[in-house]
Amino acid sequence: MERTLAINIPENDKYYDIYINNEPVESLYKDLLIRTKNRKRLIVFSEKVYDLYSKNLPFPKNEIFVLKDGEEQKNLKNYLKIINLLIKNKMTRKDVIIAIGGGVAGDITGFAAATYMRGINFIQVPTTLLSMVDSSVGGKTAIDMNSAKNILGCFYQPECVFINLNFLKTLDERQYMSGLGEVLKYAFIEGNCCNDDPKSLFEFLSINSSRILSRDLYFLEKLIAICLTYKINVVRADEKEAGLRKVLNLGHTLGHALETHTKYKKYTHGEAVIWGMTLIFKWALKNCYIDTVYYKAAMELIALYGFKPLNENIKTDKIVDLMLLDKKAETGKIKLIVPSGARVVTEKEITNFEEFKLWLAEQ
Numbered sequence: 001m002e003r004t005l006a007i008n009i010p011e012n013d014k015y016y017d018i019y020i021n022n023e024p025v026e027s028l029y030k031d032l033l034i035r036t037k038n039r040k041r042l043i044v045f046s047e048k049v050y051d052l053y054s055k056n057l058p059f060p061k062n063e064i065f066v067l068k069d070g071e072e073q074k075n076l077k078n079y080l081k082i083i084n085l086l087i088k089n090k091m092t093r094k095d096v097i098i099a100i101g102g103g104v105a106g107d108i109t110g111f112a113a114a115t116y117m118r119g120i121n122f123i124q125v126p127t128t129l130l131s132m133v134d135s136s137v138g139g140k141t142a143i144d145m146n147s148a149k150n151i152l153g154c155f156y157q158p159e160c161v162f163i164n165l166n167f168l169k170t171l172d173e174r175q176y177m178s179g180l181g182e183v184l185k186y187a188f189i190e191g192n193c194c195n196d197d198p199k200s201l202f203e204f205l206s207i208n209s210s211r212i213l214s215r216d217l218y219f220l221e222k223l224i225a226i227c228l229t230y231k232i233n234v235v236r237a238d239e240k241e242a243g244l245r246k247v248l249n250l251g252h253t254l255g256h257a258l259e260t261h262t263k264y265k266k267y268t269h270g271e272a273v274i275w276g277m278t279l280i281f282k283w284a285l286k287n288c289y290i291d292t293v294y295y296k297a298a299m300e301l302i303a304l305y306g307f308k309p310l311n312e313n314i315k316t317d318k319i320v321d322l323m324l325l326d327k328k329a330e331t332g333k334i335k336l337i338v339p340s341g342a343r344v345v346t347e348k349e350i351t352n353f354e355e356f357k358l359w360l361a362e363q
């Protein structure tokens with residue numbers, strides 16, 4: 001099983017490949033050594049990935065930084081630790097920094113790569129489903145502050161992405177489901193993703209749920225390729241999120257607010273996104289942006305994958321304040337990506353905060 005996808009971003013003359021395979025992890029090690037030959041390396045591992053795979057990926061100790069697990073580790077302190085290691089190892093812009101792990105490791109490493117000496121080479125090796133279908137491609141890098149998620153960051157594309165499907169075998173169930181949260185998002189926005197392929201992700205997910213839930217690598221390879229094709233189409237058209245790329249934020253403004261509100265500890269990113277999407281579907285139905293038939297189909301797909309409503313007693317004032325701090329917000333305005341038809345979304349502004357808060361409190 002082997003496939004290469006290419007992404008080109010005409011706006012900044014950037015081109016890179018995404019290699020997908022299910023070779024033994026040892027062959028990834030060889031590929032990385034070949035790719036980075038004659039360059040100094042710093043490898044940032046997610047903690048669990050290091051514990052599980054350091055034997056298969058035996059980089060020398062002085063080339064390794066192990067990032068503790070948890071969204072709360074995507075912080076300024078760890079960012080500075082990575083920068084200090086780059087300085088200590090006398091790395092230059094010719095050298096390379098590699099993230100091997102989930103989206104947390106990818107985001108913080110990408111931000112360090114983007115800012116060290118105004119940009120050092122960067123390779124993404126995503127090891128969670130979420131990072132394979134989403135965060136490793138497209139160049140969004142960031143760290144969080146206590147007050148807001150992803151508040152420090154920039155756009156910085158990797159030189160390539162290596163996806164080895166075997167990593168998915170050791171991912172725990174909760175993290176696997178978290179990745180499926182982002183996968184479902186693509187099904188709800190596929191009409192916006194310049195999709196020429198008549199085979200729909202929505203149907204693929206509906207028909208093959210048991211194979212996907214049992215992590216059949218043959219189906220996962222197809223699933224990842226479909227999601228990445230959508231992401232590539234969107235990023236190619238709008239790298240810096242001036243317009244089209246905003247569609248990828250379906251469920252995220254609410255989801256990020258929930259993650260920040262619960263101090264990044266209670267929910268995974270995918271769980272928060274599913275919560276945000278479920279609410280925004282209800283909002284869309286209430287405002288007649290979608291009909292009941294599509295609303296039910298979307299909710300059935302979410303339920304088919306076993307997602308249940310969160311039992312969260314949310315403080316609506318706080319959530320709305322956090323939504324106003326979201327990077328996508330303009331001063332004093334909340335703009336949300338909202339379903340507007342079968343598998344398509346559009347941007348809408350919430351003009352009446354009080355009405356929105358009251359509605360949110362009732363959910």
Ligand SMILES: NC(=O)c1ccc[n+]([C@@H]2O[C@H](COP(=O)([O-])OP(=O)(O)OC[C@H]3O[C@@H](n4cnc5c(N)ncnc54)[C@H](O)[C@@H]3O)[C@@H](O)[C@H]2O)c1
Pocket residue numbers: 046047048049052069070071074101102103104105107127128129130131134135136137138139140141150167168169170171172175178179269270
């Ligand atoms: N840059 C983007 O475009 C973008 C898009 C979506 C999400 N994100 C970010 O991604 C982050 C979430 O990423 P995530 O869901 O990958 O979580 P994560 O990085 O926190 O990883 C989840 C857990 O899984 C472990 N893990 C990783 N790979 C494993 C494997 N193969 N086997 C066993 N355990 C493994 C990690 O060590 C960690 O404990 C959030 O910070 C979110 O904001 C970024």
